[in-house]
Every structure is written in structure tokens, then in C-alpha cells.
Amino acid sequence: TQLLEQSPQFLSIQEGENLTVYCNSSSVFSSLQWYRQEPGEGPVLLVTVVTGGEVKKLKRLTFQFGDARKDSSLHITAAQTGDTGLYLCAGGGFNAGNMLTFGGGTRLMVKP
Amino acid sequence: DAGITQSPRHKVTETGTPVTLRCHQTENHRYMYWYRQDPGHGLRLIHYSYGVKDTDKGEVSDGYSVSRSKTEDFLLTLESATSSQTSVYFCAISGLAGNEQFFGPGTRLTVL
Numbered sequence: 001t002q003l004l005e006q007s008p009q010f011l012s013i014q015e016g017e018n019l020t021v022y023c024n025s026s027s028v029f030s031s032l033q034w035y036r037q038e039p040g041e042g043p044v045l046l047v048t049v050v051t052g053g054e055v056k057k058l059k060r061l062t063f064q065f066g067d068a069r070k071d072s073s074l075h076i077t078a079a080q081t082g083d084t085g086l087y088l089c090a091g092g093g094f095n096a097g098n099m100l101t102f103g104g105g106t107r108l109m110v111k112p
Numbered sequence: 113d114a115g116i117t118q119s120p121r122h123k124v125t126e127t128g129t130p131v132t133l134r135c136h137q138t139e140n141h142r143y144m145y146w147y148r149q150d151p152g153h154g155l156r157l158i159h160y161s162y163g164v165k166d167t168d169k170g171e172v173s174d175g176y177s178v179s180r181s182k183t184e185d186f187l188l189t190l191e192s193a194t195s196s197q198t199s200v201y202f203c204a205i206s207g208l209a210g211n212e213q214f215f216g217p218g219t220r221l222t223v224l
Contacts, residue, residue, distance in 0.1 A: 031211050042116075042202050042215030043155070088154065092211030099145075099170070100211055102155040
């Protein structure tokens with residue numbers, strides 16, 4: 001069974017601060033995705049990284065896939081209250097079913 | 113946004129009663145999934161489908177069955193609901209774009 005550990009589980013910061021969320025595993029994944037989920041809604045895909053060492057930027061969000069494709073990080077610069085939510089990483093398998101392994105999530109609260 | 117709807121959005125039922133949750137998509141995606149989301153466990157795969165009448169078990173399939181008679185509909189049935197099945201249930205779909213999945217809005221199920 002592939003496992004993905006996310007850290008920290010909870011993070012409470014002030015608006016304007018920077019933060020990094022980590023997603024680690026001992027398994028290799030074909031891809032790594034990050035989702036954001038708001039209360040009462042389903043997760044929404046933010047980004048997919050597929051190449052070891054890949055870095056993708058989405059405005060103030062920077063996503064990195066580890067060289068060995070076992071880990072990933074999400075860095076947010078100058079957090080805003082609108083960034084509040086649950087961040088989930090998910091690793092893609094090497095199978096035809098497109099099954100994902102999800103991490104436990106990081107709950108971020110950005111205070112004004 | 114991917115066209116995915118779930119019904120009902122909220123349901124309260126009693127232990128021992130059968131419950132069916134419906135997922136409907138308008139994207140003509142091949143793969144459909146049912147997850148449950150519980151505090152401390154993240155998203156866990158219950159069952160998935162890779163085509164009409166083609167389904168397979170996920171990580172936590174005990175007590176659940178599924179059916180897919182049409183591309184657009186994926187049903188999740190709890191034959192005899194138990195309190196441990198109180199959870200938020202999400203349907204997801206994916207096409208051919210890597211392992212990216214798109215989620216429905218969720219169904220909150222309470223079993224008393």
C-alpha cells in the first residue's frame with residue numbers, strides 16, 4: 001500500500017506570511033497532484049507535476065516534485081485570507097485505473 | 113468546472129436501512145470513483161469504475177456495492193447502513209489527462 005504523509009496537519013498564520021506544506025512517501029509516483037478543498041465542497045485540482053525535479057508556479061503558489069518522485073512541496077508566498085482551506089496532495093499510480101493515493105491533508109488558516 | 117452532480121447532498125438515515133447515493137457526470141469520462149472523507153483519514157477510495165458494468169474494489173469497500181449501467185451514472189449502495197458509515201462521500205471522474213480527477217460537491221450521510 002502506498003502512503004503519503006502530509007505535514008504539518010494544521011497551520012495557522014497571519015496574512016502576508018510565507019508557508020510550506022510537505023508531502024512525503026517512500027513510494028515512487030507517476031505524478032503528484034495538489035488539490036484545495038473549501039468547507040462543504042469537493043477538492044479542486046490546483047496543479048499536476050509529472051517530472052522529477054519539476055517546479056510549477058501558479059501566481060503566489062510554487063509546487064515542486066522531488067527528484068526521485070517520492071515527495072512534493074507547496075510553497076505559498078505572502079498568504080492571503082483567501083488561501084484558507086484544506087490542501088491535499090495525491091500521488092498517481094502506474095496502473096490503468098488512474099487511482100490516486102491521497103495524503104491526510106493540511107488545514108491552513110490565514111488570519112487577517 | 114467539470115459537470116458532476118451528486119444526489120442527495122444530505123441524508124440522515126437509521127442503522128440497518130439501505131441507502132443509495134448517485135453520481136452523475138456530463139463529461140463522458142471513462143473513470144468514476146467513490147471516496148469517503150473522514151477526519152484524520154483523508155480521502156479513501158471505496159470503489160471505482162473503468163467503464164459501463166466494469167467496477168472494482170478500493171481500499172475500504174466492505175459494506176458498499178456499486179453499479180454503473182450508463183457512462184454518466186455511478187451508484188453507491190449501502191445495503192444495510194451502519195453508524196461507522198457516517199461520512200462525507202465524494203464522487204470523482206477522470207478522463208485520459210494523466211491521473212487528474214475532478215470531484216463532485218459531496219454527500220453528507222449521517223447514520224443514526
